[in-house]
Amino acid sequence: MTSLICTLQDHREDVNWCAFSGKLFATCSGDKTLRLYSSRDFSELPFSPLSGHGYGVHCCCFSACGKFLASCSTDATTMVWSTTTGEIEAVLEHPGRSPVRICVLSPDSTHLVSGASDGTLALWDFPSKKLRRTGAVKDTTMVACSFSPCSQVFVSGSTYGDLRLWDLDMNQLHAEKNAHDLGVTCCTFAPSILSGGQAVQLRLASCGQDSLLKIWAVNKFVSGGCKMQLLHTLTGQSAPVLCCAYSSDGQLLVSGSVDKTVTVYDAKNAVLLYTLNQHERYVTACCFSPTSPLVATGSMDKTVNIWRLEDGCTDHESSDRTSSEERTSSSRSKLLVSDWSEADVSAWLVEEGLQGLVEKFRANNIDGTELLSLTKETLTSELHIESVGLRGKLLRKVEELKSDSVCSGIPDEFLCPITRELMREPVIAADGYSYEREAIDSWIGTKNRSSPMTNVPLITTLLTPNHTLKMAIGRWKTNH
16 A cells, blocks of 8 residues: 655756655755755754755755765766755866756765766766766767665666666676667666675666566676666556656556556566555656665655655554553463563563563563573573573473474564564665675675675675564564
8 A cells, every 4th residue: 555645845846856865855846956854754944945056956865874965967067065054065067068957976975977968977986976977879968877785786778768788997888778768768777786696786777768667687797798678568657757766675666657557567577566646747757675675756736745665664563552461361472472462571481381481581671572581591691591491491492492483384584594584674785686785784794795595706795774574574463
């Protein structure tokens, strides 16, 4: 399910772009301004709007740390703003002084690329704000650009209809001619990296004036060559598709169209999940929050809508707040052990004949999660349980709980491959598998960056939240 949680109506002209960081949300418009909001409650920051561009602002993007915001404009500049003060940190003048239509920062915030109406691309060193290299495609306008999740290559899209892959030396690695008839409007890499054999595979989404949204496999071979293969063509909208964006886990894909609709797809299976109808004019901008199940959409109707993709956890969280003392043993058994409250743990201790430990557990605030993490060392040093027999009995009972959880019908894909416990904060690693964040962080820190599943070295330690899996786990927990 989806629900519209708020509508922002602060811009005086078309909304051209929107972007999330971890804590902030930014929009830009033909009214020459950018606006900054808290992504928690969407209240506008005191120093917003940001004014400095001489003409309409086409695009904006955050640095990885969220401390900087880049924007580009018809005034032929890309500006870098401080998100702390709202002040201009740098003004990057595009070579040739042509209107800048697109700007994008690499995921590691090392480079920034700007693309202009004369077909030129400028690659900037972002920390120093100095121009590093330039490139060009003749007789076209650059309107789309996206960096790969490894920050080593980027793709550009133009009104000519082609998609071109570039490295950081501005060498053209591949050109996909006529990717979209009548022109590309937007393109975006998925955040995941798939590796295998002699190639690294990336996913790329693109949309265009042909009313199509396409998903591509981009293969980058160890030998240096590249190849693009069309995987899916999505036809859920009836007019030119103007924008598209992946969720931070790469599982969902959103697009906005001239037909005034917003579509949300299961990106892996190319299945349409939702069609949202709320804007009164063309939908020109869309993006996902990296930290919560929110989608933002901007339009030529001068508004920005914020949508929540329901994760099925609301009812469960409400039941969590119910007094645990009122639950019967059978009602508690329907909860996952990791969701037990301190009172649930106390009731379990009594049932297992361990009532002598109740006060000690209450004094140390032991809930279900803490219960499952108990070890012989913590029982001795932190809870000061001196009896060897009592420690042994308690640990056996905890192991039985863990075993019951694994055998209770929990779908295997909901269990972390490392801990074999239900995931609470699933993330996707470079090997394409999902893990509990704390478990894979610990693994990477001690196992020399190898994949827990394949034992092959991880290309990157970048972890992306798997919001889709978290939503699925939430729905499963609610129904069980």
